[in-house]
Amino acid sequence: MATQLKRTDLVFKEDMDCNALMHKVMKMGKDEFINQMMDSGLKGRGGAGFPTGLKWKIVKDSPEAVKYVVCNADEGEPGTFKDKEILDKACEKVIWGMALAAYIVGAKEGYIYLRGEYKYLSTKLKIAIDKMEQQIKALGINFTLDLVYGSGAYVCGEETSLLQSMEGRRGEPTNKPPYPGDIGYLGKPTIVNNVETFVNAMIIAEIGAQEYKKLGTKASQGSKLFSVSGDCCKEGVFELEMGMTVQQFVDEFGDGDTKAVQVGGASGFCVPRKEFAKTIIGFEGVPTGGSMKVFNSSRSMYNILENYLIFFEEESCGQCTPCRVGTQQLLKGVQAVKRKEKPKTYLDDLLRLAYTMKYASKCGLGRSVGNAFRSIIENFREEIVY
Amino acid sequence: MSNSEEFISQLADKHGRRRESLMPILQEVVDEYYFLNEERMVNIAKELDISTAEVYGTASFYSFLSTEEQGKHVIRVCQTIICDMKRKEDIIEAITELIGIKPGETTHDGKFSLEYTNCLGWCHEGPAMLINDEPYTKLTPEKVKDILVSYMKK
Numbered sequence: 237m238a239t240q241l242k243r244t245d246l247v248f249k250e251d252m253d254c255n256a257l258m259h260k261v262m263k264m265g266k267d268e269f270i271n272q273m274m275d276s277g278l279k280g281r282g283g284a285g286f287p288t289g290l291k292w293k294i295v296k297d298s299p300e301a302v303k304y305v306v307c308n309a310d311e312g313e314p315g316t317f318k319d320k321e322i323l324d325k326a327c328e329k330v331i332w333g334m335a336l337a338a339y340i341v342g343a344k345e346g347y348i349y350l351r352g353e354y355k356y357l358s359t360k361l362k363i364a365i366d367k368m369e370q371q372i373k374a375l376g377i378n379f380t381l382d383l384v385y386g387s388g389a390y391v392c393g394e395e396t397s398l399l400q401s402m403e404g405r406r407g408e409p410t411n412k413p414p415y416p417g418d419i420g421y422l423g424k425p426t427i428v429n430n431v432e433t434f435v436n437a438m439i440i441a442e443i444g445a446q447e448y449k450k451l452g453t454k455a456s457q458g459s460k461l462f463s464v465s466g467d468c469c470k471e472g473v474f475e476l477e478m479g480m481t482v483q484q485f486v487d488e489f490g491d492g493d494t495k496a497v498q499v500g501g502a503s504g505f506c507v508p509r510k511e512f513a514k515t516i517i518g519f520e521g522v523p524t525g526g527s528m529k530v531f532n533s534s535r536s537m538y539n540i541l542e543n544y545l546i547f548f549e550e551e552s553c554g555q556c557t558p559c560r561v562g563t564q565q566l567l568k569g570v571q572a573v574k575r576k577e578k579p580k581t582y583l584d585d586l587l588r589l590a591y592t593m594k595y596a597s598k599c600g601l602g603r604s605v606g607n608a609f610r611s612i613i614e615n616f617r618e619e620i621v622y
Numbered sequence: 623m624s625n626s627e628e629f630i631s632q633l634a635d636k637h638g639r640r641r642e643s644l645m646p647i648l649q650e651v652v653d654e655y656y657f658l659n660e661e662r663m664v665n666i667a668k669e670l671d672i673s674t675a676e677v678y679g680t681a682s683f684y685s686f687l688s689t690e691e692q693g694k695h696v697i698r699v700c701q702t703i704i705c706d707m708k709r710k711e712d713i714i715e716a717i718t719e720l721i722g723i724k725p726g727e728t729t730h731d732g733k734f735s736l737e738y739t740n741c742l743g744w745c746h747e748g749p750a751m752l753i754n755d756e757p758y759t760k761l762t763p764e765k766v767k768d769i770l771v772s773y774m775k776k
């Protein structure tokens with residue numbers, strides 16, 4: 237039967253007094269709070285895992301007069317739905333987390349980039365924003381927050397693409413550097429953080445870095461929301477400490493017949509049964525923005541791979557050749573092998589193509605297509621061929 | 623269809639006439655008229671003082687900003703893996719049976735369009751679809767029929 241995974245309940249806990257926490261940080265001082273953030277080990281919850289304290293410090297130290305804070309609520313990674321749950325059940329913490337960031341770095345304007353698919357949440361968000369704006373004014377802080385919407389493009393979750401979209405352009409990623417912290421929205425230093433990251437900043441303000449560090453592992457500090465779906469005994473959003481093995485996860489959530497777990501969405505890794513016990517979920521093993529998709533032995537890994545490749549082929553912004561042509565060729569290639577129009581050794585050519593895409597693509601979309609591709613082909617080759 | 627000039631001018635008053643104003647204006651034009659055509663894009667370009675090619679360039683990037691004719695109610699059925707495993711095809715079939723269109727098509731009366739879309743963030747409650755801004759989850763062919771009938775009356 238199920239082992240008991242250590243549950244945490246910080247993100248959705250209802251008794252957080254955001255206004256009082258803001259006051260607490262104001263008394264503590266900006267530098268001290270940045271130290272707390274750095275000490276906490278918090279890494280961004282959007283997937284890439286950049287240290288949040290450092291990101292805030294870079295923007296704080298910039299001499300520019302105008303700065304922005306942006307919340308990335310584009311959540312498009314297949315299998316991820318935890319940001320939606322946060323915005324639905326605990327949006328106050330996100331909004332105050334943004335206000336906190338703005339206070340620390342000296343920004344006066346903030347934006348939530350909400351994916352068009354979540355527009356139904358906007359009424360609730362607007363009410364919470366109005367309330368926060370009034371309360372923050374009473375604290376003597378000048379900060380306004382606006383909602384802007386995506387229009388159905390996964391790549392706009394990539395931070396430079398998101399900023400292009402906010403500026404009224406095609407959501408095509410730009411080269412990094414410059415990073416948004418140096419040159420962001422309208423050319424100004426900009427903090428871009430994931431929804432859950434802002435909530436974690438509030439949690440650190442509440443419990444302090446020392447307590448926060450007690451959760452998780454050295455490489456993956458704190459607790460994390462997981463979006464669990466597929467062939468499971470229970471689906472939904474669960475808050476767990478990072479650093480567990482896939483086996484522990486499967487014992488808790490699987491249906492008893494789990495064949496593979498896709499960790500980190502379409503751009504993440506497929507972990508087969510034989511590696512459950514030795515694979516750690518976190519930055520030291522397989523990283524995840526929260527997506528955990530569970531597949532049992534009735535599922536065809538070919539269908540899963542083809543579904544991911546269709547996703548990437550559609551969502552590639554098309555701006556650079558390795559990704560635009562690469563996603564098309566990977567899709568056509570596995571289809572041709574399946575139909576026996578190409579020999580099974582063609583998969584090795586495709587693996588080389590995926591490898592090239594990893595190094596030659598301009599942004600994280602093209603660079604991560606190979607993750608799922610390689611981990612599925614290498615572990616389930618027979619299912620792809622026959 | 624009525625001329626969009628005045629409506630777009632009002633939107634520009636509301637959102638501003640800067641390049642950053644373009645997305646919210648495009649989004650509200652689509653909310654009002656269901657899709658973008660040449661006349662609407664030319665009017666937006668005039669208001670923001672940019673070329674129509676820039677407006678089209680931005681609009682054509684986004685799957686929710688259609689530059690081709692679309693119905694009043696756009697049904698977007700999630701095609702990504704978990705909804706696929708949870709039999710999204712049965713949902714598509716039920717819709718096709720009821721309103722006679724396949725993915726990529728619009729009904730003759732301009733009332734409905736049907737499309738596939740990528741992960742809607744409802745895997746745990748799939749199969750899922752969006753009609754305009756409203757999500758519908760844990761769908762069954764019967765449930766879909768009830769939902770569509772309610773939109774036929776709108």
Ligand SMILES: Cc1cc2nc3c(=O)[nH]c(=O)nc-3n(C[C@H](O)[C@H](O)[C@H](O)COP(=O)(O)O)c2cc1C
Binds near residue numbers: 279286309311431
């Ligand atoms: C293709 C692609 C899609 C992304 N989508 C998202 C997303 O939906 N939400 C998100 O927070 N980060 C997303 N990211 C990561 C962002 O680029 C960025 O790293 C993140 O917003 C930074 O915030 P964090 O440090 O708080 O995680 C995506 C990255 C790539 C390459």
Ligand code: SF4
Binds near residue numbers: 555598601
């Ligand atoms: S890697 Fe793909 S999504 Fe990223 S810039 Fe290149 S074409 Fe666009």
